[in-house]
Amino acid sequence: MKHITLLALALTLIATICLGAKSPYQAVLMHSRIRGRQHGPNVCAMQKIQGTEKKYFTNCKQWYQRKICGKPAVVSYECCPGYEKLPGEKGCPAALPLVDIYDTLGVVGASTTQMYTDRAKLREEIDGPGSVTFFAPSNQAWSALPHEILDALVSNVNIELLNALHYHMVDRRLTSDDLKHGSSFTSMYQDFDVHIHHYPNGIVTVNCARLIKTDQHATNGIVHVVDRVITAISNNIHSFIDTEDDLETLRTALAAAGMTTMLESEGQYTLFAPTNEAFEKIPPETLNRILGDPVALRDLLNYHILKHMQCAESIVTGMPMETMQGTVLEVGCDGDHMTLNGKAIITKTDKLGTNGVIHFINELLIPDSAKTLLELMEGSKLTKANKLFVDAGLGPLLSGSEALTLLAPQDDAFKGSLTMDGQMRKLMNNHILKNQLSSKSLYHGQELETLGGLKLRVFVFRNNLCIENACIAAHDKMGRFASMLTVDKVLTPPMGTIMDVLKADDRFSLLTGALQTAGMTELMNQQNLLTVFAPTNNAFNAMPRPELNRLLQNSQELGRVLKYHMGEGMLVSGGVTSHTRLQPLLGEKLEMGMRNYTVYVNRVPVVEADLMATNGVVHAVDSIIKPLPPKVDREQSDGPAARVRMASSRSDSRGFRNEALFQKVIKSRSSRTMTHRQ
Secondary structure (H helix, E strand, C coil): CHHHHHHHHHHHHHHHHHHHCCCHHHHHHHHHHHHHHHHCCCEEEEEEECCCCCEEECCHHHHHHCEECCEEEEEEEEECCCEECCCCCCCCCEECCCCCHHHHHHHCCCHHHHHHHHHCCCHHHHCCCCCEEEEEECHHHHHHCCHHHHHHHHHHHCHHHHHHHHHCEECCCCCHHHCCCCCEEECCCCCCEEEEEECCCCCEEECCEEEEEEEEEECCEEEEEECCCCCCCCCCHHHHHHCCHHHHHHHHHHHHCCCHHHHHCCCCEEEEEECHHHHHCCCHHHHHHHHCCHHHHHHHHHCCEECCCCCHHHCCCCEEEEECCCCEEEEEEECCEEEECCECCEEEEEEEECCEEEEEECCCCCCHHHCCHHHHHHHCCCHHHHHHHHHCCCHHHHCCCCCEEEEEECHHHCCCCCCCCHHHHHHHHCCEEECCCCHHHCCCCCEEEECCCCEEEEEECCCCEEECCEEECCCCEECCCCEEEEECCCCCCCCCCHHHHHHCCHHHHHHHHHHHHCCCHHHHHCCCCEEEEEECHHHHHCCEHHHHHHHHCCHHHHHHHHHCCEEECCCCHHHCCCCEEECECCCCCEEEEEECCEEEECCEEEEEEEEEECCEEEEEECCCCCCCCCCCCCCCCCCHHHHHHHHHHHHHCCECCCHHHHHHHHHHHHHHHHHHHC
16 A cells, blocks of 8 residues: 555656656656655656667656667666766765856767867867857767768868858757747857757757757857757758758659649758659559649648658657648557658668758658549458459449448458359449448438449447448548448348348348248338348257147247347447447337357357348347346346357257148148128
8 A cells, every 4th residue: 555655646747747847858757766766866867769768758658668779778877967976975966066068068978079169269268258069079979970961061261161060050049948939049150040949759950950959058158069060051851852852753743733832931840851763663554643633733742741850869659640631650669760650761861951851761651532442442452342343343433433441351351252143243333332421421310322223331330330241440541532431241221121131141041931820921011111030940849848848839938039039220230338228119128239259149049140120120049039137146148158058958948859740730820810890
C-alpha cells in the first residue's frame, strides 16, 4: 500500500511540474530531472540509442518503452544543464561558474567551434560586451561535414568561415522558452533568418539541426549546442525543386497541377519529394492516367505535402500526420532512417527552403482518392476477390470512371474451390452497387441496387453495419470515381421467402412438414421480417420418440415450440454480440452469444448462419431450442457447461432416427386436420 501511495505521489508531482512547464522542452527536462533525482540533486536521466551517440531527455512514453526510433535505448544519468559534479558529493550540486561565450564553448562540448572562432578572428566579438545567442555546432557536427565543404570553409582562414559562424549567431539572448515553434530570428550574417521549430515532444531545432545541449548560460549571452553545421537559406522550396535534376518529373507534375504558386508562397510545408526514379517505378498506364487527370494529380501531389514543417530530427516514434490532401501519413523512424507508412523510402532529409523542408523519397505515394477500384483492391491485399472480379470479366469496369461501390470480401471469406462459372460470375456482379456510396451514408432498411439487378438491404446493428449477411470489416476506401467497402463474408443475396429457403434445403425437410402441420406456412411467406432458428432433420431425429409423438399429435403445442424458434425483425450473425437478446414470437427471450465465430442461442450452436430470405433470415440449428432454466447463474450462452449438459441429454435419449416414419406421421396428421376442417 505504501508503494502505491508513493507511486501516486510521484505521478502527481510529474503531472504538476509538467503542467507548470513553460515549453515542451522544459516539460521533458523536468521529467528527466524527476527520473534522475534518486542519483542526487540536478541529475537528469538521459536515453541514448544503442550504437549511436544520440542522446535525448526522456519523456514518459520513451521512459517506459525504452525505445527511440524503434531501437533500444540505454538510460544514463548526467548533470542537468548548468550544473557540475563536486568530488565526494552526490549528484551535481554545484552550479557551473558563468564565463563568457568563448569559454562556455569549451565547457559544453563545442571546442571545435571554439577553435574555429579563433581562426576566424571572432573571439573578440564573443568574449566582449554585449548579448549573443550562439547555436554552436558540436565537435561531432564538424566531423560529419564532407571534407570538401570543411576545407572550403577553413582554408586560408577566409571570409567563408566567419560568415558560417555568424549565421549561427543572433545578437540577443534567447532561451529555450523564447524559441517558439515556427519563429524566425535574424542572424548576424547579412540578416538571413534562422528558423526555429519547437515540437510537442520537447525537441527544438534550428534550421532542422537539433539542439542537444540547450540553455548553456554565459555572462554575455547563451549557447545552444546543435548536432550539425547549419547553412544559410534564401530560396523557397519550389526554387530548390527548380534546380534539382533528380526532381525533374516532380517539377513537371507540379506545373501541370497548377501548384507552383503554393510552393512559392509563405508557409511551413513539408514536401516528401518523389524522385525521377520513384515516378519510373509506377506502371506507365497508371502514371499516364493520373498525369492526365488534374483532380487525381492534385490529390497525388497534395498527399506528399504536410500542413506543417517536420524536420527529420524531431521524429522519435511513429505518428500520424495530416497531409494537404486531407488524409494522413504515418511518419516515423527506424534507427537513423526516417520512414513513411512504415517503409524506409526516404533517401535524403532536411533540404531547407524559406517556407518549408524537403525530404527525398524513392517511391511514389498514391492516395486512395487517385486510384481505380482495381488499384484499391490490389493495395488492400484482397487477392481472392481481385482474381474473381478479373476472372468474371469485370476488370475493365473496375478500372474505369463509372461511379460504383464495390463490396470486396476478405480473403478468409472465401471457402472451398473458386471456380468461375455462370453462377459465380452472377454473384460477383451482385457485389457491385450502382452509384458511389460511403458507409457513413447508409441507414437501416435502405435498399441498394446491384449491377446484377438485385436489391440488397442495409441493416444497422449496435456493433456492426451490414449489407445482407456481409458486414463492413474495414474503413471505406474512396477512390477517384468509385468506392470500396471491405466486407467479412461473401454476399448471399436473398433468393425467395423463408419458406422457399427451407424447401430448397434437404436439411429442413422435416421442419417444412412440421410448419405445414402447425398451419404456419403463411407466416413463413409473409412480408414482415423474421429471424428463424431452423431445426434441421438432425434436431428432430435427436428427440425421444414419445416426446416427438406427443408433439406431433398436438398442433397447438407444435406451433408454440416452432414460434419459440422465431423472432420479429432481422438479426444476421454480424449483429450478435456477447449478450444479445431476441424476443421470440412466443415465450421468454432468447439469449444469444458469439464464440470462436459461432453463434449460440440458448447455448445451442448455430451450425450454419445467414441463409438470407426476402422476408428474413434463417439460422440452422441441430438441436431443438428450449428455455434456459430460471434463476441459474448462467454462463455465457456458449459456455462449456452448456455443452456438457447438451451431450448428457443426447446420450440419455434414444434418438428418433427413422425420417421416413416421421414424414409419414406428419402427413397423416396433416390429412386428419384437413378432413376435420372440411
